[in-house]
Amino acid sequence: MEKLTYIGFGIFILIIFGGFFFFRGGGSTINGNIVSDGGQVLQGETQKVVLSIKDYNYYPNTINVKVNQPIKLSLDNSVTGCLRNFNIKDLGISKTLRTPQETIDFTPTKKGTFRFACSMGMGYGNLIVE
Numbered sequence: 832m833e834k835l836t837y838i839g840f841g842i843f844i845l846i847i848f849g850g851f852f853f854f855r856g857g858g859s860t861i862n863g864n865i866v867s868d869g870g871q872v873l874q875g876e877t878q879k880v881v882l883s884i885k886d887y888n889y890y891p892n893t894i895n896v897k898v899n900q901p902i903k904l905s906l907d908n909s910v911t912g913c914l915r916n917f918n919i920k921d922l923g924i925s926k927t928l929r930t931p932q933e934t935i936d937f938t939p940t941k942k943g944t945f946r947f948a949c950s951m952g953m954g955y956g957n958l959i960v961e
């Protein structure tokens with residue numbers, strides 16, 4: 832009887848883990864995006880960029896993206912104060928992202944290096960469109 836209980840428990844664990852990985856796999860397929868180490872994604876149609884803060888500046892502060900592919904940019908929980916106001920002057924972008932869920936959605940249509948900065952210019956970096 833005890834052996835059966837163990838086997839039953841083992842099967843139960845397998846189902847839980849199997850379901851977990853199945854769910855995870857399904858999730859990333861729907862998104863089409865996987866956030867890489869540098870906070871940049873070059874997979875799927877939308878380029879998801881999540882910025883955080885490191886050494887009082889945006890991290891990463893060099894963002895590499897592909898031209899003519901939509902970008903979804905967001906700021907995670909570590910970004911506070913005026914750094915939540917995100918500006919790419921040359922692309923006419925200026926938006927305050929109050930929550931990590933809010934995004935700036937745009938598609939770069941020309942190649943080049945575009946400076947981005949917070950409202951006061953304390954946090955800054957480059958968006959490189961290739």
Ligand SMILES: [Cu+2]
Pocket residue numbers: 913914949950951952953954
């Ligand atoms: Cu600032």
